[in-house]
Amino acid sequence: MTDATDTTDTTDASGTGGAGGTGGATWVLVLNSGSSSVKYQLLDMAGERRLASGVVERIGEEGGVADHAEALRQASAELKERGLGLDSPALAAVGHRVVHGGTRFTEPTVVTDEVLAEIEKLVPLAPLHNPANITGIKVARELRPDLTQVAVFDTAFHSTIPEAAARYAIDTSVADRFGIRRYGFHGTSHAYVSAATAALLGRDPAQVNVIVLHLGNGASASAVRGGVCVDTSMGLTPLEGLVMGTRSGDIDPAVVFHLERVGGMSTDEIDTLLNKRSGLLGLCGANDMREIGRRMGEGDEAARLAFDVYVHRLRRYVGAFTAVLGRVDAIAFTAGVGENSAAVRVAALDGLEALGIHVDPVRNAVRGSGPRLISADGSPVAVAVVPTDEELAIARDTYALARA
Numbered sequence: 001m002t003d004a005t006d007t008t009d010t011t012d013a014s015g016t017g018g019a020g021g022t023g024g025a026t027w028v029l030v031l032n033s034g035s036s037s038v039k040y041q042l043l044d045m046a047g048e049r050r051l052a053s054g055v056v057e058r059i060g061e062e063g064g065v066a067d068h069a070e071a072l073r074q075a076s077a078e079l080k081e082r083g084l085g086l087d088s089p090a091l092a093a094v095g096h097r098v099v100h101g102g103t104r105f106t107e108p109t110v111v112t113d114e115v116l117a118e119i120e121k122l123v124p125l126a127p128l129h130n131p132a133n134i135t136g137i138k139v140a141r142e143l144r145p146d147l148t149q150v151a152v153f154d155t156a157f158h159s160t161i162p163e164a165a166a167r168y169a170i171d172t173s174v175a176d177r178f179g180i181r182r183y184g185f186h187g188t189s190h191a192y193v194s195a196a197t198a199a200l201l202g203r204d205p206a207q208v209n210v211i212v213l214h215l216g217n218g219a220s221a222s223a224v225r226g227g228v229c230v231d232t233s234m235g236l237t238p239l240e241g242l243v244m245g246t247r248s249g250d251i252d253p254a255v256v257f258h259l260e261r262v263g264g265m266s267t268d269e270i271d272t273l274l275n276k277r278s279g280l281l282g283l284c285g286a287n288d289m290r291e292i293g294r295r296m297g298e299g300d301e302a303a304r305l306a307f308d309v310y311v312h313r314l315r316r317y318v319g320a321f322t323a324v325l326g327r328v329d330a331i332a333f334t335a336g337v338g339e340n341s342a343a344v345r346v347a348a349l350d351g352l353e354a355l356g357i358h359v360d361p362v363r364n365a366v367r368g369s370g371p372r373l374i375s376a377d378g379s380p381v382a383v384a385v386v387p388t389d390e391e392l393a394i395a396r397d398t399y400a401l402a403r404a
């Protein structure tokens, strides 16, 4: 199924001027290839206008398209119908979201055969994600071999995390042999939102310390000092850290041994339990914060417990990252829950006046679509809601490399 939204303008236009190495072409196609879906957005980087976006779902499933190649052809046909064909000379480059860059990729990177081979080597670190990303890149290269293709890594922004925060306290030789360390994810969002938060405050990002709380179906926190990430809640995989829609976040690793030895569960069963049947879903049977809010209103105790566990974990990370940063200038909420749930925001920060955090309940309750402050005037720590835009961030990185 393809669903192309109407043409909309993105929030800020940075006046990118001429198109240097792209021969005047200014469009960028952003592809986010998942295991069973391909999300796409076409942007005109002259003015940063969103031309079209859509998603092809149920790849390889009944009623869906056969594979990623077919999905991209369908997206391409959809765009063509709207007069935005991928054969257009206006298309300058394709940007791909790639989940795991390991320690090899710390920056957006132009895809070559060598780069693709390196990304393939990282599959053991992200067996659910990188293969689909790789397929997306291959198919797009076949479709337009003449175009610059850029890989933008979800881990890259976190590559600056110091060893003290990135290392697990396990045998170093074992860790190094298997690439076990904290990589972090959602990096494109954390980079975009921390910069947008500094902009909202009217301050130089290099001078601002921000805690970013990316609360979507997946959720992660990061501590950003002067534009540089110094800690994040996700680890080797996106399972660590905050309570998420279906993922447990932090647990005692001995839970796994216990489930194996006492529960008789297999590694795959435990993997599925912790990634797909835990988090909010595991606690109350629902992973959508809207439904949890409704059920709490009806006095549902499981929903209340799920909310409380979710919020408790969030507060722990706010406290921890306050200590990591020493001085916090702003806390930014983003993604589906962070942008929309006033209840989560207020519960997470309630009673933290001693940390300089004062949320204004009226500002918090007002719905809006743009970046906005929800802290009280004079709050030493600014609290903000800053909508994320990973596609725009990927498009900017891609266009910059295509023009270089």
Ligand code: AMP
Binding pocket: 215, 216, 217, 218, 245, 287, 288, 289, 290, 335, 336, 337, 340, 341
């Ligand atoms: P994302 O992964 O960023 O798309 O976020 C998806 C999640 O955002 C959903 O699973 C919901 O739990 C949550 N969400 C979306 N809209 C709302 C809303 N109006 N209120 C509370 N939660 C919301």
